[in-house]
Amino acid sequence: MLRLNGIKLKPGEPVEFLIPAVCKALRITTEDLVRWRVSKESVDARNKGRILLVYNVDVELPPALEAQILNRNGGEDARIKKVEEHLFVLPQPERTFAHRPIVCGFGPCGIFAALIFARSGLRPVILERGGSMEDRIRAVSAFWDQGQLDPACNVQFGEGGAGTFSDGKLTTGTGDPLNRFILSELVAAGAPEDILYKQKPHVGTDQLRMIVVNLRESICNAGGEIRFNTCMDHLELLDGRVTGVGLSGGELLPADTVVLALGHSARDSFRTLHSQSIAMAQKPFSIGVRIEHLQREIDMGRYGKTALEAGLPPAEYKLAMRTSENRGVYTFCMCPGGYVVASASMEGGVVTNGMSFRNRAGDNANSAVLVDVYPSDYGSDHPLAGIAFQENWERRAFEAGGANYNAPAERLGDFLGTGDTEGKRAGQPKPTYRPGVTWTKVETCLPPFAAKALREAFPRFGRMLPGFDLPAAVLTAPESRSSSPVRILRNEKKEALDVRGTAISGLYPAGEGAGYAGGIMSAAADGIHSAMAALRSRE
Structure with a gap:
């Protein structure tokens, strides 16, 4: 196969x-x-007067013709190269499993770990503390509409994990060879085929819910069993091995293989594991705010006057800088045409x-603007100090918002001290966070170093992307769950370690909650790697 x-x-x-362009370039x-497919699509917006869509195309030709083109090209045309398709082959178990594997958590990591076990004929049991998709949607709606939080079933917990109520981004910087397999499985489950080639693929929360189900x-059709609300x-x-999982209702499940796909918000589980002498370490994370602009303002900033042209997707951005004190600030999880959502899982936290x-298609664009937080900021060397740090600022936000799950919000002009009379008069953009926002100073629920870094970053980002620092932009706080502040230590076989550094056979901490992933794709890949490590284990 050739790639052009x-x-x-x-x-x-x-x-x-694309077809005549391909034929012209290859002289065919x-x-x-024989067949062709788009392997990548991206937007070239460097020249705002002439924005273009750029494609890489894979072409299958008769072998003799393919060889002729390569010989004729002789490496002179860098656009043409030979590519090989790499198919994922499921490894066969190298030992007999005395018990069904247990997967704790049914987010991307747990889903794909369970999928590998199920297709290997091992009939995994999946434990998910939250509800099924149907129950979860009802619980989240009750929270957003009435401020009624269910600590066990919410935006963080339940079928599909935290990514279910997101943009459904499928970008990844890992370059993992499993990425194509994961995307193909998502397409087989109902995702649009364009995720296979878009430079920045996404499915959206609506389609992701269907895909997860x-x-x-x-x-389940392959023999797996999922226990929701468990x-x-x-x-x-016992003796350096996992032998079972105790459930909150008192039941004990025997096990010799357990994947801990807990997610980054399973704080009670982290505390339990720490009490059982599972080795953990502090890990950096980030804290900040969500910023909302009108999507058309971002479109104009990225595309210029061509923003009104049909065929251009809602504009995205990714910005980063380092402050004068060498602290990183960056945008994260940018949601074009999206919404800021209440994502608490802790009672009394925002x-x-x-x-x-x-x-x-929403009116607003939003993204997190995050500031690096280092373990030295936690104020303690306890492995779980980062969790306590998160909880402190989430509680402060709850109080600042009115103790009713409203979020603290502020216009950017007010936060920067530049004024915002125009934005207040126009009322645009309107905050999308539900149940609602309380207009106040967002710095009251941010570490002082984070507020300082944000004040330095916003004007700089405005120079990178015209319109980003418009005074009417809405800040909603805090964004504190972009990643886990703790890592569960594991060895090269992906088995957990105890506090003495000894491997615990059969126990596999994985995914974002364990500190080894960040986002849907990398979490899914780590779940697969952990399941395959269990399949290859001979103990």
């Missing part, structure tokens, strides 16, 4: 226009094409996140 890079189309031109006819059915209470450990639907 850098074919350009105007926004709005159908993808079929359409009859020579279809993955659940696939696991939480791990403790582990049974947390924000971003979400959008597949069509990204």
Whole structure:
């Protein structure tokens, strides 16, 4: 198969226009094409007067013709190269499993770990503290509409994990060879095929919910069992091995293989594991705010006057800088046409996140603007000090918002001290956070170093992206769950370690909660790697 890079189309031109361009570049006819597919699509917005869509196209030709083109090219045209398809092959278990594998958590990491076990014929048992998708949607709606938080079933906990109520981003910087397999499984479960080639693929919260349910059915059809509203209470450990999982209701499940796909908000589970002498370490994370602009303002900043052209997707951005005190500030989880959502899982705490639907048709764009937090900021060397740090600022936000799960919010002009009379008069953009916002000073629920860093970053970001520092932009606080502040230590076989540094056979901490992933794709990949490590284990 040959890959032809850098074919350009105007926004709005159908993808079929690629065929004559491919044939011209390769000097072939359409009859020579066995099959073709887009391998990558991106937006080239460097020239705002002439924005283009750029494609890489994979082409299968008769072998003799392919060889002829490569020989003729002789490496002179860097756009043309040979590529090989790498198919994921499921390894067979190298030992007999005395018990069904147990997967704790049914987010991306747990889903894909369970999928591997199920397809290996091992009939995994999945424990999910939250409810099924149907129950979870009802619980989240009650929270957003009436401020009624269910600590066990919410934006963080339940079928699909925290990513379910997000933009459904499928970008990853890991370059893991499993990425193509994961995307293909999502397509098989109902995701649109364009996630296979978009530079910044996403499915949206609406489609992701359906996809997760279809993955659940696939696991169950292969022999898996999912227990919703079921939480791990403790582990049974004996002579350096995991022997079972105790449930909150008192039941004990025997086990010789347990994947801990807990998610970054399972704070009670982290405390339980720490009490059982599972080795953990502090880990840096980030804290900050959600910023909302009108999507059309971001479109103008990125695309210029061509923002009104049909065929251009809602504009995205990714900004980063270091402050004068060498602290990183960056945008994260940018949601075009999206919403800021209440994401608390702790009673008496406020947390924000971003979400959008597949069509990204909302009036506002939002993203987190985050400041690096280091273990030295925690004020303690306890492994779980980062969790206490998070909880402190989430509680302060709850009080600042009115102790009713409203979030503290402030116009950017007021936060920077530049004034915002125009924004207040126009009332745009309107905050999208539900149940609602309380207009106050957001710095009261941020560490002082974070507020200082944000004040330095916003004007700089405004120079990078025109319109980003408009005074009417809305800040909603805090964003505190972008990653886990703790890492569960493991060895090269992905087995957990105890506090003496000894491996615990059969126990596999994985994914974002364990500190080894950040986002849907990397969490799914780590779940697969952990399941495969269990399959390859000979103990």
